[in-house]
Amino acid sequence: MVHLTDLEQLLLLAVLRLQDGAYGASIQSDLEERAERRVSLGSIHVTLGRLEENGLVSSAKGEPTGERGGKARRIYAVTEVGRAALEHSRAVLERMWDGVLAGGQP
């Protein structure tokens, strides 16, 4: 099974949350607002490219808008493989948290 880094998990979750509106700029704002994490556009695109290369996300060209100076968006979607990898990461984390009490005793 693929092991996802922290940033990869966040990006996949953001793409899932944004549904049809997931592209570079919107993902960046979502991470900033919800995860309180500033990730540069460069890192976002590099990571999305890597996820796409490994088949965890797919992308399609969207519509250009005036706000973007006539440049097209690239809309991302999480694939079945991506969803499975995300579930797996969550299961791993839950297993690790199991038995760790809120007070900190084992």
Added chain:
Amino acid sequence: MRLPELLDGLIRGLLPEAFAEEVVGDLREGYSRRARRNRLAAALWWLREVLTLRPVALWRQARRLRRRGVRPELSPVTAGSGLWAKEFRIAVRSLWRRPTQSAVGVLTLVASVGAATLVFSVLEGVLLRPLPYPSGERLYEVWGTSAAAQQSDNSVLREAWNRRPISQAMLAAWRKSAPAVESVAGYLGTKVRWDDGAAPVEVAGAWVLPGFFATLGLRPVVGSVPGDATLASGGDVVVLSERFWASRYGRDPGVLGRTVRLDGRVVTVVGVMPAALVLPSGELDWWMPLPAALAAQRDLTIFRGVLRLRSGIRATVARQQLAVATEGLAGSNPVYRGMGARLVPLRDEIVAPVREGLTYSFWTVVLVTLIACVNLTSLVVARGARRRPELAMRAALGASRASLVGAMLTETVVICLVGGSLGLLASALSIHPLVRFLMSAVPGFPRADNVGINLPVLAFTLALTVGTALLAGAVPAWVVSKRSPWEALREGPRSRGGRGVRRIQRGLLFLDAMMAVALLAAAGLLTRSSLYASAVDAGFDRAVAFLAIRPSQERDSTGAEAQATGARVAERIGALPGVAVVGRASALPSMGSSQLNLVWLTGQPPASGTPIPTVAVDSGYFAALRIPIVAGRSFQAGDGPDVEPVVVVSQSLGRKLFGGENPLGRTIMLGKDTRLEGGQLAAAEGEAARIVGVARDVRELAVILDPDPLLYRPLAQTSTRDQVIVARGSGPTAALATAARRQALAADPDLLVSDAGVLARAVLRPLAGVKLRTALALVLAGLAVLLTLVGIHGVVAYVVSDRAHEIGVRMALGALPLGESVRMVGVALWPVLLGGLVGLAAAGGLSGILREILFGVSQTDPLTYGAVLLLLVGMAALSAWVPARRAAAVDPVRILNRD
């Protein structure tokens, strides 16, 4: 074509196709969303994103995606920005093909952008950044002024009269009757022996009056600050600076509640103030209430004042209210007669020692940038000339003029971006060494820890780089692409624009030489001035320890008693091992606190008197400072209060009073009960004093000025209370100063030691700023000359290769190779010489600006000007000679065969 499109194009050019469009689109979208709220924040966001684009990672990722075949290429580029990306790639390839020329362009930019970024980062952190106090712009330093200031024609003396310390009574009056003032407080810098059980150290700090902490408005880092009641009652508490807390106690919060012995007074540490607490008096490491004995003396004018204006009130309004309130005090105490107030913004006062130097450097660096611009322009003109055939072909095929200009501009932009980024990198690497140098060159360099590469500096560098690119690129690009394609095509492939281009280049050389000479002349004058200042003979030996003391007013109520205390202290210091001679005086040369005495000739009316700076000295003073007595005698122990008053005059005072006649044995009148009348010193009667000696001139107030006439009186014949003790010994002077301080406090625990140290350091303090300014001016002028030489080299190289054909033909007709080389040097030399002459004329015209900061040398010093011109022309000839030699290597046969 607009700037955003140009920038989009550049970014596209950096990125792989697979990512370019979406990234550029994301940047645009992110910017325009943020710009709706705040344009500056949006621009900064954009800049940060561009700087963290990770183009290398994106290229790598794009290659992997292509290999997997996952991502279909986007549709071919749309609109103008795609064209820009192509231009960008063409430009990079074309620059790569001519590495030397490109490298010269890039290095020019690295040097100028690097220097400008460094200077601006210092300027920003030190001069421009607001003080770290809440509403720091409302904080002012407040001084007392004296009507005597108007009477003096000596600017240094006038400045001293306009910076009188203030008293507690003044502060109280101001608080009561100046509604423009929100709060005002006083403090007095001093040094104490810090004894906390570990090895004792001497630490500078300040005694503060009630309201001090409230006026500044800073909160302590840990602990608390003493309340006004504690400050007023002289409570035994002390507040540390963050710096001292870190260096002495490793930021241990346990320091609170600790007791420390400071010069015999046991106090408790109650708080730590943040590093932001910066005052004009230099680095202070502790603050505590004024000792009760001093606090009882309400009219003692010894404090520096810090004042917070009410918001929305102008300083002039407050100043008037303060002056009126001070005048009200004169009724009860004549000390305040003629006194006013003066407000200086706290920030200006803090940065005063370095302001001139930094401002001068900034304008110099602007000129250096212009020189870089000119060089780059010259480079672009040459390149444009080389690309004429290509551009003509493109024009003939229907390219618009704008797109041709764009094609030319792109190359400049690439050079500027590469050079600018490298320049930024270079300055980021050298900023910390620079700050360390500044701090060592100017002791107590204010706010040096603020200096760094931050967002305002980045914005400045970006603006500078883009500005340089536009200035250097646009004009020649337009000129080169101006002529009709038909003409250019007809001229054939060998032509490169010929005469027109050469004329532009010569014009640019002229500009270069003009600016370089002006800078060099200014730097030369500053250097001569600085050399003069270091070499000037002050007339006294500075290698002595000094100790400024203030005997307790309660115990020693009269001058005689205070002097007896001083004598006791001096005696103990004289008994220290290795001490050869000890003297006492009311003030020392260069420390600016001499009194004015009204002096007139016997038989004349008192109204004819002139105010003369006067020092009261004892019999050891002249020997301790090694001031030679050129005629007559020095003071003796017998020159006491009950015998005939005697004086010693300085040589220049003797000349002033008696012209060429021998002053020895003559009698002069000294004003008694001198007072201010209508802003003038006046005395109803005088006492006769006989001149028993003539001392050599010393430079009294500032070593950089001509010696002032100076009158010496025996200490015992005056009512002097505050004394400065000077001691000369065989050991290290700094150690002697420390030992003398300890002796003084041991002799008299009630004594206030207001200053102590080595006279040489105190005297040279004002010179540190001068030296810094000179060093910066020299470095920047050197850079300007270097850039000019690079420009000359480039132009001559271009001319030689452009005129190879003509040279070949001439040599075929019998011209000598050497002669051709010399002719090529001449091409560059004429504009340089002309530019140099105009530059000197400009420097002469602008030298009014320099007059304020020059001394010992005229601002139109012919020697400096001549040397500068000779230097520049000589170096220009050398740097032109290197490429000009190539003319001699032209092979006429090959040239002729080519046709």
